[in-house]
Structures are given as structure tokens and as C-alpha cells.
Amino acid sequence: MVHEELVDVTADPLDDGAEVLTHAQHMKGMNDAIHTIDYSIPTTVYMVDFELPNGLKVTNHKWVVEEELERLY
Template structure:
């Protein structure tokens, strides 16, 4: 019986020490994740859950731009920092569309923290979009999954602009990772490629 108690005490001590050791190893990772998330907060937005690449499918009713500044197949330099490694990347335009583009604030459906001034969601990515663009302060349901927890979220419109939006392919300047069919960039977020 004494032997059994001694084994049990040693086993419990081992479990407690293992749990403490695991916590110590996990905490540095949490700190690294926190640092990484801070680096990925651009323009007040945390894009750590952003789906950088997407399909080449576009929402129903979205109209191709009749005379875009950057036509499909052309190159342009990105001057936007929606995510780390985007600013300064050379992009190939894979689509150009005329629409109303919104910055939105919403609480993710997966229970994450509120996202403010997210760039960009287009009019055709809203649930049952009306013929008329929404205005600042209006609310709408988002039917887009640019970020985890976005699809189905109720969003408040922070700004609305009628413009040409672009879908692009590019490589992150930080890692060289290829991003395909990234949605969306606006015309003023490019400069001509040299």
C-alpha cells in the first residue's frame, strides 16, 4: 500500500510539473502570436484571419468595368497595406469591376473581436443588395468570406464609394508567397508598373 501511495504521489507530481512545463512553452508562442497579430494590424484592422487568396468567381450581378485604368492582364504596383507584405508588390490584374465599395465594421460570427473599418466589401457581397448603394451608418448582412467569421455577420457601413475594384494576383514582399484572386483593391491603391 505504501508503495502504491508513493507511485501515486510521484505520478501526480510528474503531471503537475508537465503541465507547468507545457504552460511555459505555450506562453512564448502566445507572445509571438500577439506580436504577429500586432504586425498584421494595418489601418486599425487585424487581418490575421484574412483569406488572402480566393476563387476567380465573383458575386452575381457584378459588372465588368467598361474602361478600367488597369485592364485585366496588366501589371500595377500595390500601394495598400491590407496585409503584411502587400504594399509595394507587383500585381497582375485578374478582374476589374464597377461597383460601390464599402469599409465596414462588424462582430465576427465566430465570436471574435469586433473588426472596424475593414477594407473592402462590395455592394454585390451584401445579402439581397438593393439597386441603390448603402450610406454611412446603414446596416447589412455580409455574404463574403474574406475573413474568418465575416460571412453572415451584420455590418455597419463606415464609408461607401462608387469606383472600380480589382481582383489581383501577386507575391507577398515579405515571404514570396503567391496570392491569387485577391479581392478587392480600389483604383487609388495602385500606381502604374514601370
């Protein structure tokens, strides 16, 4: 999840183990739920569209970090 999906937190990074409320809606069970932060990293995240090998198209998949992307050209 990304910092913007968290409720009533400051802009500062959260400590490992912090419990937070989220309004994330991109996965079932995340909206209005309490989550524990395992760890956080300062990075850029992306929403991506892609097609699986079986032809299934995925639109606006959240959240992909730069290290997970592979240059295609």
C-alpha cells in the first residue's frame, strides 16, 4: 500500500510495527481495516497495465515499485 491510503498519519515514514487504518480499496479486505507496517521504503510506485501469458489483461494494477519493472527496449 502507499502512504496516501493511510488514515490520520503524518507525512513522515512510519516505524516498523506501527498499526494503521487504511482506506485502500484495490484489494479485498483492505478498506477500513487495521494493518501492521512490516517495513517501509522511500520509492516511486506505479500503476501498470499488462497482459498475462494466458491473454488475460490486467488494468491499473497497484502498486509496482521500480525494482519490479523490466525495460522492454
